[in-house]
Amino acid sequence: ISGPVFGKAVVSTQSTGVLYDDELFSMLDDQTMEMFLRQPWKYNRTPLPAKLPPARVAQDVTSLPMLGYMEQTVAKAIIAAMTSCSDFKPKYPYVNAHKSALLYVGYHLKAHNPKATEYSREKYRKKLEKFKEHCELIKYLGDNMNRRYRPEPERPIDFNYKMDEFLALKSYPLPIH
Numbered sequence: 001i002s003g004p005v006f007g008k009a010v011v012s013t014q015s016t017g018v019l020y021d022d023e024l025f026s027m028l029d030d031q032t033m034e035m036f037l038r039q040p041w042k043y044n045r046t047p048l049p050a051k052l053p054p055a056r057v058a059q060d061v062t063s064l065p066m067l068g069y070m071e072q073t074v075a076k077a078i079i080a081a082m083t084s085c086s087d088f089k090p091k092y093p094y095v096n097a098h099k100s101a102l103l104y105v106g107y108h109l110k111a112h113n114p115k116a117t118e119y120s121r122e123k124y125r126k127k128l129e130k131f132k133e134h135c136e137l138i139k140y141l142g143d144n145m146n147r148r149y150r151p152e153p154e155r156p157i158d159f160n161y162k163m164d165e166f167l168a169l170k171s172y173p174l175p176i177h
Contacts, residue, residue: 081108090135093169
């Protein structure tokens with residue numbers, strides 16, 4: 001029992017107990033034990049609640065239905081990847097938006113997989129960054145091109161490089177691996 005200070009019963013995961021006035025008092029943790037030991041008479045006559053909280057039962061996630069299994073195992077990672085995707089709104093050159101978003105989510109999941117090795121995560125972080133750079137080419141070129149031809153001295157310094165990179169992506173296969 002956590003006592004009148006907290007006003008509720010809590011099931012303890014530790015085996016911290018105190019014997020006072022021939023009664024055994026089980027404590028939530030060391031902090032509540034210290035509070036009890038300072039003024040044990042305060043808690044000695046505290047009435048127990050009529051209903052105790054249910055005991056926690058460990059459940060194997062593989063026995064859960066599919067939706068419950070997904071919520072318990074991968075939901076946070078997928079939500080983080082999809083949130084990042086919706087913030088960035090990827091559009092890879094020469095690929096539709098649907099495939100671009102799927103590639104982005106896949107790279108994000110690989111780059112932030114806590115069970116993968118550091119080497120693997122770093123490899124996919126770099127791939128994700130390169131993917132983002134390629135996606136940003138469309139916006140950059142769209143912002144710096146107009147209907148009239150501009151001679152090379154009037155173009156931004158890296159315009160030709162980015163245009164060549166953009167055109168080269170047409171002949172490369174999609175970066176799936």
